[in-house]
Amino acid sequence: MTGRPGVDIPDHRGRTGLHLAGRDLKRNPDVRIRDVELTSQGWHVLRRTTFDYRRRDGRWETLQRETYDRGNGAVVLPYDTERGCVLLIRQFRYPAYVNGHPDGMLIEAAAGLLDADDPHTAIRREGAEELGILLGPLTHVLDAYMSPGSVTERLHFFAAPYTPADRVDAGGGVEEEGEDIEVLELDFDEALAMTLDGRITDGKTLLLLHWAALHGPFAPQQNASRASVRVG
Known part of the structure; x- marks a missing residue:
C-alpha cells in the first residue's frame, strides 16, 4: 500500500x-x-x-x-521620530491582484513567518532581509488573528526605532524565495494619510500606523514629551 x-x-x-x-x-x-x-x-x-x-x-x-x-508570523513598524518617518515596503501580492487591486503592488509593513524562531528573532531576521536594517529595541504592540474564519495564523506585532546608521544593506528580501521588495522610507504623516485615501490597504500595516498615531511613537503625548525635552 x-x-x-x-x-x-x-x-x-x-x-x-x-x-x-x-x-x-x-x-x-x-x-x-x-x-x-x-x-x-x-x-x-x-x-x-x-x-x-x-x-x-x-x-x-x-x-x-x-x-x-501557514504557521504564525511577525510584523514590524520601524520608526524614526527625529526625522518623522517610517520604513515600509512595496511588493507584488497575487491574491490582492486577483481580487480587485489595480496592480497587486501593496505597500506594507515588513513581515514574515516565524518558521522555527521565536517572534523577536524572526522579526529581526525580516528587518535585515527585507529592509536591510538592524532594528533597535522592539516594542511588542499586540498579537492578532487576522483572518480567523479560515486562516490559523497568529500575527505578532512589533515597533522598533531605527536611524540611517542602522542600515546594513539595501534590503529587498531573499531572491531565492521569490522576493522582490522595494524599501520605502515615508514621512509618517504621509503614510497615515495613505491609509485613509486607499493607497495603503494592507490590514497589518493599517493597524500599526494607526497604533503609532494614537498610542505609539507619533501619539500626541509622545510628541509633547519630546518637545518638552528639546525645550528643556
Whole structure:
C-alpha cells in the first residue's frame, strides 16, 4: 500500500502527521473534534475538520470547516521620530491582484513567518532581509488573528526605532524565495494619510500606523514629551 505524503510518509518538506492537528483539542467543552482530513499540502497546509458544536440553546450540530495553516508570523513598524518617518515596503501580492487591486503592488509593513524562531528573532531576521536594517529595541504592540474564519495564523506585532546608521544593506528580501521588495522610507504623516485615501490597504500595516498615531511613537503625548525635552 502506498503511503500518503504528509500523513504517514514525509512530504516535500519532510513532514508527517499533518492530519493530526487539532484532533486532541478539548479546551472547549462545547466542541468535539470528529475527524481531520488533509486536503492539500503545498508549502502550507489545507485541512478539513469535522466537529460537533453545541449551540447556545443546547442543541448539538455537526459542522465542517477548512483551515489554511501557514504557521504564525511577525510584523514590524520601524520608526524614526527625529526625522518623522517610517520604513515600509512595496511588493507584488497575487491574491490582492486577483481580487480587485489595480496592480497587486501593496505597500506594507515588513513581515514574515516565524518558521522555527521565536517572534523577536524572526522579526529581526525580516528587518535585515527585507529592509536591510538592524532594528533597535522592539516594542511588542499586540498579537492578532487576522483572518480567523479560515486562516490559523497568529500575527505578532512589533515597533522598533531605527536611524540611517542602522542600515546594513539595501534590503529587498531573499531572491531565492521569490522576493522582490522595494524599501520605502515615508514621512509618517504621509503614510497615515495613505491609509485613509486607499493607497495603503494592507490590514497589518493599517493597524500599526494607526497604533503609532494614537498610542505609539507619533501619539500626541509622545510628541509633547519630546518637545518638552528639546525645550528643556
